Amino acid sequence: MAKIICYTLNPAFDLAVTLPALRPGTVHRAQSSRMDPAGKGINVGRVLRRLGHAVRLGGLLGEDNAEPFGQLFRREQMEDAFVTVAGSTRINVKLAEADGRVSDLNGPGLTITAADWQRLLTAMPEQLAGMDAVVVSGSLPPGVDVEAFAQWLVALRASGLPIWVDTSGPGMQAVRQAGVHVLKPNEEELEQLLGRALPDTLALREAADEVLRLGWADQVILSLGAEGACWCDGTSLLQAHPPEVSVQNTVCAGDTLLAAALHGELSGWPRSRSLAFATALAAECVRHVGPGDPDAADFASLLAQVRLDAPSPKVSAPEMPE
Numbered sequence: 001m002a003k004i005i006c007y008t009l010n011p012a013f014d015l016a017v018t019l020p021a022l023r024p025g026t027v028h029r030a031q032s033s034r035m036d037p038a039g040k041g042i043n044v045g046r047v048l049r050r051l052g053h054a055v056r057l058g059g060l061l062g063e064d065n066a067e068p069f070g071q072l073f074r075r076e077q078m079e080d081a082f083v084t085v086a087g088s089t090r091i092n093v094k095l096a097e098a099d100g101r102v103s104d105l106n107g108p109g110l111t112i113t114a115a116d117w118q119r120l121l122t123a124m125p126e127q128l129a130g131m132d133a134v135v136v137s138g139s140l141p142p143g144v145d146v147e148a149f150a151q152w153l154v155a156l157r158a159s160g161l162p163i164w165v166d167t168s169g170p171g172m173q174a175v176r177q178a179g180v181h182v183l184k185p186n187e188e189e190l191e192q193l194l195g196r197a198l199p200d201t202l203a204l205r206e207a208a209d210e211v212l213r214l215g216w217a218d219q220v221i222l223s224l225g226a227e228g229a230c231w232c233d234g235t236s237l238l239q240a241h242p243p244e245v246s247v248q249n250t251v252c253a254g255d256t257l258l259a260a261a262l263h264g265e266l267s268g269w270p271r272s273r274s275l276a277f278a279t280a281l282a283a284e285c286v287r288h289v290g291p292g293d294p295d296a297a298d299f300a301s302l303l304a305q306v307r308l309d310a311p312s313p314k315v316s317a318p319e320m321p322e
């Protein structure tokens, strides 16, 4: 069992709505709706906890509607190390259609003051004490700029702990400045990081390799949705293809993938085993609302159906113009 701190700077309540089909500009009758405390680092923490690890949750949480988060943390036995800030945590709406498509409406989040940020920085050394790994997941809330986030990533790296990051938008600019150990983008986030379109699998693989070459990450785990995931560590590239499942809700798939891959690394597994395990758990996740469940009755069967490509040697990135 390892000890992991999972940071979420911009948590959210997820309002998951199911409906037959989304028709913009019309009134919909939802088939179901539910609201759960969520946010990327919290979802990652829930999966790690189910996999038997000790989880500490850090970040910035609105004090006005914090209680459902507290209930979740107590129920799932995760340590609450959030810094609370004035106001209410945002609500993100997830509209899931019958064909498996999900439309996300993610709010900006609470505006963080300089004093809030300072409290997070002050709490950090104590929060990192005794940990084996750090996860930083999710978007930056208003008030936390690229510079502040980059400096924070540098400070986290200085702890000597492995830093696993999943972020987007301005957070990606900070990754370029600070560099991280493991970066888990999806296709769109990798495009944001490199500032160009990546139209096919080869372009994505080359881009992942370029991220390593530029020193922005030591490893990249690229989530490719229905195509599975790639793990690129600078010497080889592994790709896993998921089993076919009935897709109900893809919202937590990336968080599940990251958590399961980290579990494999912390368990000392060969990377191919970790990637297959993570791909299977992400496939389990998309069958329902919420993070993947490693105790699902058919999980062993899902895992057996994951297909791994033979490792390909390092992809050579295109020559940069002079």
Ligand SMILES: O=P(O)(O)OC[C@H]1O[C@](O)(CO)[C@@H](O)[C@@H]1O
Residues within 6 Å of the ligand: 010, 012, 013, 014, 038, 039, 040, 041, 043, 092, 106, 137, 138, 139, 140, 168, 251, 252, 253, 254, 255
């Ligand atoms: O921080 P972001 O990028 O807005 O993402 C937050 C969303 O991501 C999720 O954690 C799923 O990955 C949701 O629970 C949450 O609404």
